[in-house]
Amino acid sequence: MALTDDIQLLAQVPLFQGFTDDQLRLVAFGAERRKIAEGQALFREHSPAECAFVIARGGFDLYRAGRSGKAELQAKPVAGTMLSELALFTLCERKYTAVATQDSEVIRITRILFHRMIEEFPDVAEVVFARIRDNIASLASGATALQSRFS
Numbered sequence: 584m585a586l587t588d589d590i591q592l593l594a595q596v597p598l599f600q601g602f603t604d605d606q607l608r609l610v611a612f613g614a615e616r617r618k619i620a621e622g623q624a625l626f627r628e629h630s631p632a633e634c635a636f637v638i639a640r641g642g643f644d645l646y647r648a649g650r651s652g653k654a655e656l657q658a659k660p661v662a663g664t665m666l667s668e669l670a671l672f673t674l675c676e677r678k679y680t681a682v683a684t685q686d687s688e689v690i691r692i693t694r695i696l697f698h699r700m701i702e703e704f705p706d707v708a709e710v711v712f713a714r715i716r717d718n719i720a721s722l723a724s725g726a727t728a729l730q731s732r733f734s
Contacts, residue, residue, distance in 0.1 A: 586611050589639070589690060596637055596665050598714065606704050613696040617689050625666070625681040625689065632670035632677050634693045638662050641687025645679040654680065671697040 589611035593599045599607060616639065619625050625636060628647060642661045646654040657679055660666065669675050671694055701708045 589614070589616075592639055592663065592690070593637065595663050598665060598668055598671075598711070601710060602707065603704075606700060606707060609700050609703065610692060610696065611690075613693075613699070615691040617691055619683040619687045619689060621683050621685045621687075623683050625683065626677050628677055628680045630677045632667045632675050634691050635668050635671050635697075636666045636681075636689040636691055638664050638666070639688040639690050642684045643681045643687065644684055645681055647679045659684070670694060 586608070590604060590607045593607045593610055594602070599610070617636075619641070625643060626632070638660060640662055642659060643666070644656055645658045645660065645666075647657050649655040666681060666689075667675075667677060671692065673694075701711075
């Protein structure tokens with residue numbers, strides 16, 4: 584795929600929506616494309632997460648170890664989805680195992696690259712902070728709405 588295709592794909596990812604072409608170009612140019620064969624794990628639950636992945640083509644099944652220890656399917660993200668977004672901000676571990684459901688391709692974005700973008704474009708930090716704040720407020724609102732179910 585061409586750099587312009589990657590920029591268009593990244594522009595559709597919620598975290599990057601509203602970023603300028605220059606900001607997206609920096610991410611796309613510094614990111615790495617990887618092909619993942621059907622059945623291959625992109626990453627495993629509890630492994631260190633030093634990067635996020637945007638699914639460029641194909642799809643994945645996300646599994647988590649259940650209470651019985653057996654892997655349970657959690658989600659089936661498709662092209663345009665970002666996996667392990669939190670890894671762009673801080674050291675963390677993977678919360679699930681991602682296995683390709685078909686031959687797929689991902690864009691690997693490292694924490695170092697993301698931090699470089701924030702250093703070069705400080706306004707990005709404000710946009711990202713506002714998105715995180717809004718997401719937390721939405722989660723809190725949703726939890727409050729569910730509170731009566733558990734009382």
